[in-house]
Amino acid sequence: MVANPILYIALPLFTAFLVPLLAKLWKPLVRIVPGLVLAYLAIMSIVLMQQVGPDKPIITMIAGWKAPWGINLVFTSFSGFIASLISILAFFIWLYSFKFKKVEFDDAQKYFILFMLLTAGSIGVVLTGDIFNMFVFVEITSLSAYALTAFYKGRDGAEAAFKFLLIGAFSSIMLLLGISILYAYTGTLNMAQLAMLMPQVPMKAKVVSFLLFFVALGIEAEMFPLNGWAPDAYSQAPGPIAASFAGILAKAGIYALIRVSYTIFDLGNDGGFDLLLVMGLITMVVSELVAMRQENLRRMLAYSSMGQMGLIMIAFGLGTKEGIYAGLFIMFNHAVIKSLLFLASAYLVYYTSRKKISDLDGFGKLLPVTSLLFGLGAFAIVGLPPFSGFWSKLSLLVATADSHMEFVLATILAVSVIEIIYYFRVLGRLYFRKANKEIKVRKPTWNSTVSMIVLAIVIIGVGLHPDFITGLLHNAAADLADKAGYIQKIIPDLFSQTLN
């Protein structure tokens, strides 16, 4: 089996452009081939994750140019973990959505092209070792996300997508400005070399470009107050795409934010982490409070998703190893659980025109499997044992307690109560209300049921036996904290020169 990180980007990109040709050959190929490619990537992730270790990252040079000059892909315990998470999740989202019934063939074709581009772009953001290349991948991801938001002509998708696009255009300019300031002072675009040369950049330039990066990537990572696009985009996009926004797009955004603030700028002692912590705290509190008064199920899930991103930012903002570990654990859980919730909710609100929570009375009897899976996801995301969400929240609470941040700890606990209130309000409607007689429901297809059940098994499996992934998470956390190691692995020659 050929396992090389370059395939993560090359295969989905190639497939995306191959889809129109495949449609000419035999129409079902359009649905099948993307799935085969994603399955290959998912298996490749497992193979690569076994090869990669703390001291042996997999570094690919593109076109044979060595690190500071050419673009390289860096597959370490940390970036590899996120890339594997994205590719495996992408496979299950494909499995959920490959049989489109409601959608016409031309639209289905566009859907698969854009979905493959979204996957390729997000994995590219995670794996690349070059800051400008990261910008290009961020743009690929956002462009396909705009188009996917406007996918359904009947909904208000175009409006949501236009908002998203305006914010995204600002973000891309800010990202470019940040990159050009760094380039003007260091003369390099390689992330490892940037990290190495950072001490010689004057403090003012450092702060300005850090803030530019912070705002630009915060938009993708759904940070308050830059997340105005998220509720609209989540509620107007097709169900599986909302799941991939939570599981793929936001994960790539937060990865870039973390990589930039930990490895490149390393402003931990100068307030960089505090900024992350405070913004995370504000994001979490505001989003969860707004989520409580939402009447549209998808919007509620979107706000809850932002709240979780706030939790992740808090965890990384602590700046300790336990904090990084907790942050990675929440990233994993949020990707799996929120995807399950979005996928299940797509069937719950399938025929209701306004997608309101109050339309869901008595769905527990009408759609037993979907409702059960939604309930399981809701229990997991609020952090009840024995589901995986419990362990991640516990590790975050322990990490905050270790850093002596009692205020943050108390806020997280208080917000968890709000979370329980609004999720249980939905569950109460599902199970303890009488169903409306004339209501029409849509039974899930076999493939989407399988995909949701696998995600549910992951949630329960990790919940009962967290050791399945704690090893991977510890390696990834150690890898992120080791900045000197990152530089040394990518540009060993230049690194040893500076030491002498």
Added chain:
Amino acid sequence: MNQLLTYSVYGTAILVMMIGIYAMLTKKNLIKIVIGMSILDSGFNLLLIALGYIKGGTAPIFSPAVEGKDVIMVDPIPQALVLTAIVIGFGVTAVALSLVIRLYRKHNTIKIDEIKTLRW
């Protein structure tokens, strides 16, 4: 004098960016907003090119005419970046305009304050 010239190039670039941001923030017409976005992109490209300029530099191409001679070249990387940024800006503008068409067909207007189905 040279100093003034340098600053005036940066100043022009920033002025162009400001015009773009002004259009994006204050205009009500969707097409004008897209134009503002495009102006913002151009201003940024100008800034980046100006950053990479070295006084008296020629095009950064190795050819027999310059080989072995002591020739100053401008920094090629900002130019490569701007080329990429132009292509991306083109893509974003195209998507934005197609969204405007979609919005016009649905709402029969391109005034942004008449399209507000979605709210915070």
